[in-house]
Amino acid sequence: MKIQKETIEFEKGKSFKLFSPSLKNCFFWHYHPEIELVYVEAVNGIRHVGKDISGFTDSDLLLIGSNVPHLNFDYGIQTECKQLVLQMRENFLQDIILPVPEFENIRTLLERSYLGLSFFGETKRIIIEKLQIIKNKGSFESLMGLIDILQILADSNEVKELNKEDTRIKWFLNDKIRMGTIYDYIHENYDKKPNVNEIATIVSLSTPAFCRYFKKQTNMTFTDFVNNYRINQAKIFLLKDYSVTEVCFQVGFESLSYFNKLFKQHTGETPSEFKKKHFKAIEINGRIGTISRDSSCNK
Known part of the structure; x- marks a missing residue:
């Protein structure tokens, strides 16, 4: 269970990637500098983000901050499991969000994501639909769709903080x-x-x-x-x-x-x-x- 650093590759000219991973019964306890939005759909599963280990039923939508250790969300699931994972480049917050005053709420959201954020209710339903839509869009339209998604998450009250304190990799290594x-x-x-x-x-x-x-x-x-x-x-x-x-x-x-x-x-x-x-x-x-x-x- 040694924590592994995952190296994420992006297509040239893309600020983020959206894909559907499948690791199943592999125990992949890892971290990466990129902020990640994860949607997982399964009858039952385990989320392990930072210090938090808890179960979910039916589906889960999580925003995981930079360098926060987490387990692959399909670990141990024996029924069908659907996943959509959106990973933003390491410089996404600094280069795209921070310079724009209108993105103030999104900045706060992404900076707060180091706690691990689980979204539920109507927010989760809307975001799932929008993730499906941007899968088939071109580069510019998909980026605008991502900004829209982040704004909705930033304005939502349907959210739970999974950790009470900083659990980024520095904490684990220290x-x-x-x-x-x-x-x-x-x-x-x-x-x-x-x-x-x-x-x-x-x-x-x-x-x-x-x-x-x-x-x-x-x-x-x-x-x-x-x-x-x-x-x-x-x-x-x-x-x-x-x-x-x-x-x-x-x-x-x-x-x-x-x-x-x-x-x-x-x-x-x-x-x-x-x-x-x-x-x-x-x-x-x-x-x-x-x-x-x-x-x-x-x-």
């Missing part, structure tokens, strides 16, 4: 303990018995010091974080048509009743209700043919 090591441990052990004493030893801290550190970085206890991760993984297995009992033990819970209780606390519905609701939606929409239990890395 972090002597490196949260990446902890994420790696949880990712590899969530289905077993992640032990707070063991991970504390790995990062060279006493258990009490580790617990204080972890709570400060994530605003969650280690146990709550692991359970949250397990619930998100459970959603993925449920959508691969495993039974509730299979999923319970596959993600590391030892009690079916506790799993059901915790799942409902996190999602507002039981595992059975979640599976029935979303499988029905998949069948009705015809989004997928057969959901495979196999995992592969498709780049």
Whole structure:
């Protein structure tokens, strides 16, 4: 889970690029200087932006600032996943937005994007439509369309800040303990018995010091974080048509009743209700043919 710097190439004469990536089960924990607007559509998925790790349902629209580490949004998704990613050149803010007084609100939006911004409601619906439109436009029209999109986002109140503080790569590189090591441990052990004493030893801290550190970085206890991760993984297995009992033990819970209780606390519905609701939606929409239990890395 070492953080990787992604090198982004642009077409000559273009200020941004708009494309549909597909990494699927590859774990690509990365950053880049370019500001990025991401739309992802899936029955269920995990967003990991900066320190924030949370789930989304149906779709998500995010603005991610320069050098903010994030995970590919199709990671672990076994149902159909649609993505549109718009990346602006590194100098987009400085050369195109800053010199123009009329772009003041857009400037504020882009400067604030280092927190990771998730948009919802009518704003998300409108932006999705406009992204689809500019895909087929020429260079000048698409640039004007992007400015229009940024203005709508800048004026919207339908937005949630994912992080409370700066989580750009400088923060991660200056972090002597490196949260990446902890994420790696949880990712590899969530289905077993992640032990707070063991991970504390790995990062060279006493258990009490580790617990204080972890709570400060994530605003969650280690146990709550692991359970949250397990619930998100459970959603993925449920959508691969495993039974509730299979999923319970596959993600590391030892009690079916506790799993059901915790799942409902996190999602507002039981595992059975979640599976029935979303499988029905998949069948009705015809989004997928057969959901495979196999995992592969498709780049």
